[in-house]
Amino acid sequence: MRIRSLALLTTAAVLATTTACVPTSEETRPQERPSVSEEEVTPIETPDDAPEISVVDSSPGGAKDVDPLWQGLAEAAEKKSEAYLKVYVHTGNPDVPDSGEATVTADTPDSVSVTVDAADIDTEKSPFLLIHGTFTVEEIGDSAYTLTTKDSDDVPELDPKGPDDEARCTADDAQERISLAADDLADDPDKREDLRQQWGGSPQVWWGIQKTAVSLNKEGGVAGDFLTEACGEYLDQ
Template sequence: MRLRSLALLTTAAVLATSACVPTSTETRPQPRPSVSEEEVTPIATPDDAPEISVVDSSPGGAKETDPLWQGLAKAAQEKKPIYLKTWVHTANPDLPTSGQVTVTADSPNSVSVTVDAANVNRDQSPFLRIQGLFDVEEVGTSAYTLTTVNSDDIPELDPKGPDDKTRCTAADAQDRINLAADDLSADPSKREEFRQQWGASPQVWWGIQMTAKSLSEEGGVAGDYLTEACGQYLGQ
């Protein structure tokens, strides 16, 4: 099904209990849509898993809000390998298929990651997935070079839940996704909880983060991120 082109997901429609809809005579609360609780399967980290890992969708932008940048900085400082299974939305997805390539999120002031082209999956372009175990070298204030240790997948570290297609085409997708973006905007400290709920659908999780960020900024207007995340599944 189509979700009315996700129109409500890309406006400033505020769905929190504190949101208000003005009328000619009053301002009254707009009720939250009624959706079932998210089912969350705890992630059991294997004993032999790398100490530093980032299995996530990077929102790009400042180090303070980007788990990819934070993980790379920690790995470089502590001289420990990092396991990445990280999705990055980039404006330049047409990278060479051999040699080293540089992946940078299309958010302003994002970290740049130089890595072997073989470790960058392009199947969901412009969402690129960097995957493998890497040694990390900091080569600038916002730039890192990765040396591949191995390209193994560690599926035990993956969040469990519906994939992007299932999320985007669900009957309650518009309400559920919009609520997640609004709630994350209201309480960014719950990011890890949201990652475990939504990380199995990395494109949607990216869109939720970006929408939450734009709602938190001055003006509170959501960008078109969720249409970007779901467009391929809705025929857009």
């Protein structure tokens, strides 16, 4: 069964928790956690010649403490070290000029802004923009950085291995599997690296999982429609 409704993913992200309770006339009892098959996750082995600071990820935007892109840029600027980036950023302004510099900022309040050569921004998954290459990093403000390109080549060994966005979104158990990942991340942020290696091969879905987890951890615990956004182009195929 493929995803049929724009509401199903976000509804599942709220309901599929290990701690949720279903009220009855006499008591509240834990809601059963949906069962999905185990996945084989291929560990990422970092090549010896890879830059010390490497960020291969999807940025959820927002505060520095939840955004690996911002954290990596800050570390590189402080250490005056090169940084290898292959990072998807979901932006409300996905227009990128044919040449010159472009500034990429996630469409989440209080996000980091990155100014980089337009040639190193891939727009294929727009409005998800991919910043890729090896750069020197200069901090030009509290939440703004300028990148100078040293090398535009990818380091494929650092890519997470796993199904792509279409496969994730159209799988028979997509609703359960994706929403459980969002719930697991919300429940235990320390699982982020393990989940990145599992889900990073589908960067749009991984973005949606992170955004949903952040939203679930806010006061009120509302899932939002981020997973719908991530899978929108594959719905009703």
